[in-house]
Amino acid sequence: MTVGETSPDMVSQSGLLSATSVFYFLLVPALILWYAYWKLSRRHMLELAERIPGPKGWPMIGNALEFIGSSPTIFKRVYGHSFDFESVVKVWIGPKLMIFLFDPRDVEIILSSHVYIDKSTEYRFFKPWLGDGLLISTGQKWRAHRKLIAPTFHLNVLKSFIELFNANSRATVEKLRKEGNKEFDCHDYMSEATVEMLLETAMGVSKKTQEQSGFEYAMAVMKMCDILHLRHTKVWLRPDLIFNLTKYGKNQESLLSIIHGLTTKVIKNKKEAFNKGIRGSIAEVPKELKINQETKDEEPVTQKTTSVEGSSFGQSVGLRDDLDVDDNDVGEKKRLAFLDLMIEASQNGVVITDKEIKEQVDTIMFEGHDTTAAGSSFFLSMMGIHQDIQDKVIQELDEIFGDSDRPATFADTLEMKYLERCLMETLRLYPPVPIIARQLQQDLQLVSGDYKIPAGATVVVGTFKLHRRADIYPNPDKFDPDNFLPERTANRHYYAFIPFSAGPRSCVGRKYAMLKLKILLSTILRNFKIKSDIGEKDFQLQGDIILKRAEGFKIRLEPRKPMAKAH
Numbered sequence: 001m002t003v004g005e006t007s008p009d010m011v012s013q014s015g016l017l018s019a020t021s022v023f024y025f026l027l028v029p030a031l032i033l034w035y036a037y038w039k040l041s042r043r044h045m046l047e048l049a050e051r052i053p054g055p056k057g058w059p060m061i062g063n064a065l066e067f068i069g070s071s072p073t074i075f076k077r078v079y080g081h082s083f084d085f086e087s088v089v090k091v092w093i094g095p096k097l098m099i100f101l102f103d104p105r106d107v108e109i110i111l112s113s114h115v116y117i118d119k120s121t122e123y124r125f126f127k128p129w130l131g132d133g134l135l136i137s138t139g140q141k142w143r144a145h146r147k148l149i150a151p152t153f154h155l156n157v158l159k160s161f162i163e164l165f166n167a168n169s170r171a172t173v174e175k176l177r178k179e180g181n182k183e184f185d186c187h188d189y190m191s192e193a194t195v196e197m198l199l200e201t202a203m204g205v206s207k208k209t210q211e212q213s214g215f216e217y218a219m220a221v222m223k224m225c226d227i228l229h230l231r232h233t234k235v236w237l238r239p240d241l242i243f244n245l246t247k248y249g250k251n252q253e254s255l256l257s258i259i260h261g262l263t264t265k266v267i268k269n270k271k272e273a274f275n276k277g278i279r280g281s282i283a284e285v286p287k288e289l290k291i292n293q294e295t296k297d298e299e300p301v302t303q304k305t306t307s308v309e310g311s312s313f314g315q316s317v318g319l320r321d322d323l324d325v326d327d328n329d330v331g332e333k334k335r336l337a338f339l340d341l342m343i344e345a346s347q348n349g350v351v352i353t354d355k356e357i358k359e360q361v362d363t364i365m366f367e368g369h370d371t372t373a374a375g376s377s378f379f380l381s382m383m384g385i386h387q388d389i390q391d392k393v394i395q396e397l398d399e400i401f402g403d404s405d406r407p408a409t410f411a412d413t414l415e416m417k418y419l420e421r422c423l424m425e426t427l428r429l430y431p432p433v434p435i436i437a438r439q440l441q442q443d444l445q446l447v448s449g450d451y452k453i454p455a456g457a458t459v460v461v462g463t464f465k466l467h468r469r470a471d472i473y474p475n476p477d478k479f480d481p482d483n484f485l486p487e488r489t490a491n492r493h494y495y496a497f498i499p500f501s502a503g504p505r506s507c508v509g510r511k512y513a514m515l516k517l518k519i520l521l522s523t524i525l526r527n528f529k530i531k532s533d534i535g536e537k538d539f540q541l542q543g544d545i546i547l548k549r550a551e552g553f554k555i556r557l558e559p560r561k562p563m564a565k566a567h
């Protein structure tokens, strides 16, 4: 080859070289342009955010370091720092803007709105588990499904669950008895009980027909929540591509196969029963726990409607949502339990597909169990710590039931006024859902101060902190059931107590949860006195999606009577 001649190799190499240099030549300005555009498109957001108070952050990562460490450490640190600010706090996690709200007036604007109803992008980690179920769906799909599902949790449907609530509460008491008087974690029992109750009531199948135990399901859910929480706090686990390669990704897969295994079986069993013409729960109630018809018929007329005078079912008296609809408005046909209605609707054609039923069953099974398991475990912890208050609850129960072991009726639950106040106070101090997050599609003007939250930001309603505001609850960290005396609640802002959220996206299971918890907890306290060797100041709180005690819900039991008497 002579000088000046070029080999085909060299041609292709120089071609490659020039292609690479052209690529970089174009890439750099493209990146600069993209960055400039990105900055420009966020100018509005940055300008509005600038005026909102918040802790100083680092370049690029913002305040992300605040979220490093163990769950209890993060919870303590973030809650502690919230006192450096008033009712609105801005936090940057990398490029993500989050605005925390603690003022009930601001919270009302968000929660009562039909506009600001989109869930924050963090909820997307739930997708492989809950699909497009009620908790995370949005727009027309959410609206249509909410309309379908809400009536299945009206009080008239719930009243038909009372015998099953009693039967399962009784079974839980017998399981608890085996602990003797040693210290143990009551959360496991509460999880199992709530899963089994959901199976037998809302799903209408028998827990005995599920080969897989409710306990195994509950444990898998707990581990799934740990993984989801990790993805919220560890930024590098957020992209699916990376997450799926990690051990957490693999673990999630096997947990989902347990979780979905149970829900698939539930739907299959229910469909089989449905095709045989069976409606309502196929679970059996022991004869001695059947509530006789006379007692049912004695219920005053007001109780035959879905709203009960003076009883707020877990939200401020005066607030109303789509669960507070009178019987006459609901109509006879819609009075079916959750899964019965889902299957009937699907058989009638267009309303809901099999995939959508599955997503809703997964959603209700998750939302319906982990929250109530935490709520009941905190309640038992409170009883164990505050013996004087527990004595008053027990006295009230003795006045209602005497020394009879008869099952609780709906009318009895309305008499449990002091127990209800203790439950509300537990949900105030330890709300099982400690924060609620929404994604803003439009700017939002606040009323607590002259701040406007820009579209694109994530709004976080800090329920835990809101419930402990000293200007609303005097001595806010003290467990004081009298906070829910009518004269105290009368002048309180409706949105100062929102354990079940409020407004159009409030919890559909609110009344279900309150009724079930009253029966479960009263049955436990009719049989045991609770003791605790740990005080509230030693709680290691962790807010991984659901608020829990990291050290476990340790209590001890003292039997109140040797053996239950028949009525």
Ligand code: HEM
Binding pocket: 134, 135, 136, 146, 202, 363, 364, 367, 368, 369, 371, 372, 375, 431, 432, 433, 435, 436, 437, 498, 499, 500, 501, 504, 505, 506, 507, 508, 509, 510, 512, 513
């Ligand atoms: C103590 C028990 C419970 C508490 C504290 C609680 C709390 C909440 C909260 C705060 C929300 C709003 C979440 C958000 O916007 O991010 C919610 C939503 C929801 N809850 Fe509950 N919940 C409880 C029990 C239940 C039960 C028993 C069920 C079902 C049987 C249930 C089903 C749902 C569903 C489906 C949603 C989504 C509603 C929607 O977006 O339209 N919850 N819950």
